[in-house]
Amino acid sequence: MKKTLLVILSATIALASYAQTKKLVLEVPQSQLSGTPVPVKLPNLEPKGTNPEVMIPVDATNIAKGKKVTSSDDFPLIGELELVTDGDKDAAEGCYVELMNGLQWIQIDLEKSADIYAIALWHYHSQERAYKDVIVQISDDPDFKSGVTTVFNNDDDNSAKMGVGKNMTWVETNYGKIIEVKPSVKGRYVRFYSNGNTTNDTNAYIEVEIYGK
Amino acid sequence: MNAITRRSFLKTAAVAGSGLVFGANLVRAQQNKDEVLDIALIGFGAQGRVLFESIMKLPNLRFRAICDLRPAQRRYVRLWVKKTLKQDVTEYVDFNEMIAKEHTENVKNGKKGLDGVFIATPDFWHSPMTCACLEAGINVYCEKMMSDTKEGARKMVKAMQKSGKLLQIGHQRKSNxxxxxxxxxxxxxxxxxxxxxxxxxxxxxxxxxxxxCPKKLELPKEVLEKYGYKDMHQFLNWRWYKGLGRxxxxxxxxxxxxxxxxxxxxxxxxxxxxxxxxxxxxxxxxxxxxxxxxxxxxxxxxxxxxxxxxxxxxxxxxxxxxxxxxxxxxxxxxxxxxxxxxxxxxxxxxxxxxxxxxxxxxxxxxxxxxxxxxxxxxxxxxxxxxxxxxxxxxxxxxxxxKSAPIHLPHVLNFLDSIRGKAKLTCDGAHAFEAEAAVFKAVDAIEAKKELYFEESDFVA
CATH class of the missing domain: 3.30.360.10 (Dihydrodipicolinate Reductase; domain 2)
Known part of the structure; x- marks a missing residue:
């Protein structure tokens, strides 16, 4: 009897929990592919169009919209850092910020610590290219010296010297990249590293969305 | 920036030219005695960027100037060069002003002018810009097509021949x-x-x-009209319009x-x-x-x-x-x-x-x-x-x-030709001959019949 009750209780909790989630559906910009494709050859490349189906709490929203962005590059080559959280995902000229070559980062200040369930990321997607050494970390420390949780890392050869990552590299498209944060991670700051891409050595960002509450 | 040596690049080019296979791991960090060349870039659109990225991987260059109508594009080049090479790049809107200040006035005052200018603007600007540079005594690397008109291309070849300067056209497969x-x-x-x-x-x-592009980045109408564009749409999509491209x-x-x-x-x-x-x-x-x-x-x-x-x-x-x-x-x-x-x-x-x-x-x-x-x-x-x-x-x-950028061998061929160490793989006269079929294709579409080539199609 006791066992049956336990099973029913567990199922009810699971059902209730399921009922309180929703599938993360992104608003996707128009594809703007242009130019001559450059061969993308990387050892840990995932097939195109393989964004996972991610469930997030029903009341989770994009808490990055309009939030302050800082970066390792004090003077981006083109564009402003605000473009990363302005809600515009187009790849057109004037819609992205581009940082210098080498390992660079951008950081979003969510203004208060929040539970983060998923992150959506659009690097430059007007050409099929893959960004290297993409590392995404969450922390309450703005300097990322303590309490750092890495939620994505595709640096398969540890070239960024932050540890070998097991995540796959992906080819940029207008659909963006969804990074599931499961279990959720609490933090105020989210930092995104990259180290150039398969077309050139710079680091461009069009938009970042952080789903949390 | 880790610099590969001129010697290893020369080795690459020579081996490739002789048809032999060479290894991927070239010798690095050897002594480099190549002459430093002073260069400038006109046009920083999609193709200008491709050229720029190759240029920035090559040693012994002094990047003097960028000429483009858009402030953001000029700033991009200036910042990149400053950050990587610690060199100051001067920005220009007008190419004639750039030629005058960076080259003609310097040469007149006994200072060093420009050794080479890269041109990657819409096609209809290729001929006037190339001719102006050649006539001023500057070697030119100009993107293909040479011009949107046969006559424009012809003028480029004649300016090359008259000036005795080098004119490389961007048919980059010729150096691949x-x-x-x-x-x-x-x-x-x-x-x-x-x-x-x-x-x-x-x-x-x-x-x-x-x-x-966003409204805030649109060029003023008077600037667009001065440089031959009806509006910003035409400026950005020039390749589709007669009178600008082909x-x-x-x-x-x-x-x-x-x-x-x-x-x-x-x-x-x-x-x-x-x-x-x-x-x-x-x-x-x-x-x-x-x-x-x-x-x-x-x-x-x-x-x-x-x-x-x-x-x-x-x-x-x-x-x-x-x-x-x-x-x-x-x-x-x-x-x-x-x-x-x-x-x-x-x-x-x-x-x-x-x-x-x-x-x-x-x-x-x-x-x-x-x-x-x-x-x-x-x-x-x-x-x-x-x-x-x-x-x-x-x-x-x-x-x-990883592999070098796809245009790098062609850019290097141009620079080494200026240094007297190589011969252009696609000079203006040969490019004129190569582009004859492209010009004739449009003629054939309009004529709706088979057309035959004549000597004048190939010789400027």
Whole structure:
């Protein structure tokens, strides 16, 4: 009897929990592919169009919209850092910020610590290219010296010297990249590293969305 | 920036030119004694950026100036050069002012002018800018097409000849070691294809949207009009408009139609072409073009080329040039993944085995031919596939783990020609000859009949 009750209780909790989630559906910009494709050859490349189906709490929203962005590059080559959280995902000229070559980062200040369930990321997607050494970390420390949780890392050869990552590299498209944060991670700051891409050595960002509450 | 040495690049170029295979890991950090060249760039759009990224990987350059109508583009170049080379770049809107201040006045005052200018503007500016630079005594690397008009291209060749300065046109395959190898070693040297009878090429792209930019980045109307554009849309999408460019058959076709004549070592004899605006109804230039061109090849035989540029479907095909003969076929592309060599089933096996044994080609790692039943008895069975030797293309000077940018050998050829260490692989006169088929393709579409080439089509 006791066992049956336990099973029913567990199922009810699971059902209730399921009922309180929703599938993360992104608003996707128009594809703007242009130019001559450059061969993308990387050892840990995932097939195109393989964004996972991610469930997030029903009341989770994009808490990055309009939030302050800082970066390792004090003077981006083109564009402003605000473009990363302005809600515009187009790849057109004037819609992205581009940082210098080498390992660079951008950081979003969510203004208060929040539970983060998923992150959506659009690097430059007007050409099929893959960004290297993409590392995404969450922390309450703005300097990322303590309490750092890495939620994505595709640096398969540890070239960024932050540890070998097991995540796959992906080819940029207008659909963006969804990074599931499961279990959720609490933090105020989210930092995104990259180290150039398969077309050139710079680091461009069009938009970042952080789903949390 | 990790600098590869001039010596290792020279080694690369020389080895590639001689058709020998060289390793991917080039010697780095050797002493470099090359002359420092003062350079400038006019036009920082999509193609200007491609050139810039190659330029910035090469040592012994002083990047003096950037000329572009857009402040953000100028700032981009200035910041990049400042951050990486610690050099100050001067920004210009007007190319005549740039030539005057960076070159003419300096030379007059006994100071160093510009050694070379790279031009990557819309086609209709190529001729006036190139001529102005050459007449001022500056060597020029200008993107293809030479001009949107035959007359403009002719003026460029004449300015080159009159000035005695160098004019390199951006048909970059001419400096690509893989293409040089295929031409000299496979097609002409071993005549691996047997009798060349046909070639086939294409550049297919899926439907694209117009380029746009936010209102805040639009150029003032008076600036646009001063420099020949009706509005910002036309400025960003100039390739589609008459008077500014010559459409996809020029943008894309120029690269490949050049290759047919180069590999056949012949000028085209005749061309028939069909094209129209099928999809992009608000554009001037044909979005789909198909051509048939005939050549008398170096084998003194007729060969026929089918070439198409489609901008309404990629059809999974990409871009390539394929040379087909009685013994085999060589399919070339700037993308190595699309490059293949096929042996005809009736070709001499012992001869092809010797090609492999001698390292001329290698067996392809492709899967074995399909065992699917042949539907028609007249169908040829699947062919054995081969590949070119690995590592024909140089490594990235700043990262030996990857290939150099695709335009880098052509840029380097220009710079080394200025230094007197190389000969241009595509000077203005040869480019004029190579682009004759592109100009004639448009004429043939409009004439709706086969047109024959004359000497005046090839000589400026």
């Amino acid at each position: 070691p893989r293409y040089i190898y295929a031409r000299e070693k496979l097609i002409k040297g071993a005549e691996i294809c047997g009798q060349l009878t046909n070639a086939n090429g294409q550049w297919n792209r899926a439907v694209t949207t117009d380029l746009t 459409g996809p058959i020029s943008d894309l076709g120029a690269h490949q139609m050049d290759i047919f004549g180069w590999f056949f070592d012949a000028r085209p004899k005749s061309i028939m072409a069909s094209g129209s605006v099928d999809f992009y109804k608000d554009k001037d230039w044909y979005d789909n073009v198909m051509c048939i061109i005939q050549y008398d090849t170096f084998q003194k035989r007729n060969a026929r080329v089918f070439y198409q540029v489609l901008t309404t479907t990629s059809a999974g095909g990409g871009y390539f040039e394929q040379f087909m003969g009685t013994d085999g076929a060589v399919k070339m592309s700037e993308n190595p993944a699309l490059t293949k060599i096929y042996k005809e089933n009736g070709a001499d096996k012992a001869k092809w085995d010797s090609y492999v044994a001698n390292g001329l080609i290698q067996k392809s790692a492709d899967p074995a031919p399909s065992k699917t039943a042949i539907a028609d008895a007249r169908e040829s069975k699947a062919l054995d596939t081969y590949a070119m030797p690995d590592n024909l293309f140089p490594t990235d000077p700043t990262d030996p783990s």
